Amino acid sequence: MWKSFLTPGWVIAFILALAFSWFAITWLSPWQLNKDHDIVERNERIETAFEADPVPAATLLDGGYDPADEWTRISLTGRYVPDDEVLLRLRPVDGAPAFQSLVPFQLDDDSSTVILINRGWVPAEDGGTTVPELPAPPATETVTLNAMIRTPEDPHPEGATQDQGYTMVQSISPAQIAELTESGSDFAEPYAQLLSDQPGVLNPVPLPQLDRGNHLSYGLQWIAFGIMAPAGLIYFLYSEVRERRRYRQEQEELAELVNPIADDSPAPAPVSSSASGTTETEPKGPVATAAPARARYGSSRTNPWAQKETEERF
Secondary structure, three states: OHHHHOOHHHHHHHHHHHHHHHHHHHHHHHHHHHHHHHHHHHHHHHHHHHHOOOEEHHHHHOOOOOHHHOOOEEEEEEEEOHHHOEEEOOOOEOOEOEEEEEEEEEEOOOOOOEEEEEEEEEEOEOOOOEOOOOOOOOOOOOEEEEEEEEOOOOOOOOOOEEEOOEEEEOOOOHHHHHOOOOOOOOEEEEEEEEOOOOOOOOEOOOOOOOOOOOHHHHHHHHHHHHHHHHHHHHHHHHHHHHHHHHHHHHHHHHHHHHOOOOOOOOOOEEEEOOOOOOEEEEOOOOOOOOOOOOOOOOHHHOOHHHHOOHHHHO
8 A cells, every 4th residue: 555655646645744844944944932031131231221321332342342332332532524525325214214324433532533423314206216405414513412323234236326416325334435535544344323312313213123024933833833744644645544444444345235146045047049049148146247346536435335324234
């Protein structure tokens, strides 16, 4: 019986079930669970940042930037360099086309550190293609800012473009933007995102929603799907074997009921033929016939014998 399962259909079903199970458990589920883990860590850092006082920027920048410090609130004292302003384009905010202002900020310390400041966003005009009038940041005076430290993005492969009198980029990469400035200063590795009510801020970039989303449930669902695929295949194999055994047993019972030939049945009497002069045997009693087979599936599964009452069948 088991050799009958070595058909292309069953073999392909077996391979697909195992491949799907492996992909769901080793790739799709960890992908969602890792996203849930990262969101939980991010939310914890944001909550901790607002529970503590801002730390001086030098505390995080002097010893090298650690991505684990992202979203920490920092205080910066220095001045803007508005001549090197760069706009971030193609980055919607709350689903609306927008431009974000990126301006270098010279720290007022002995290290001459320059850090890129994201001043916030303004809505685009004329269907999302025109830059509106941007309020300029304080140009010469020394100001103190409160911002959140952010991990830099990878440089965009398309680089910078010149449009409407502005230099525009598609990613917040301080290393890439430093090459576009007239001063040519090296920027600190991270950048700072301004909070509300700070000097030079536009519309502050909204902070992420502090909820976990559905990534945890999605990860668990992929694990369940990975288990259900081979389990379902095993169930179909079991159902097929059970059906084959039941069909074979039913056919044996049908044969016994249709062909009840007694062992002591009398021999058939000879019958003479006047035309040919030969003698033929006339059958007496029940005649052995083949059991009526039926299809194992579909509407033809039932047969007249199976539809009779128990007394009529036996």
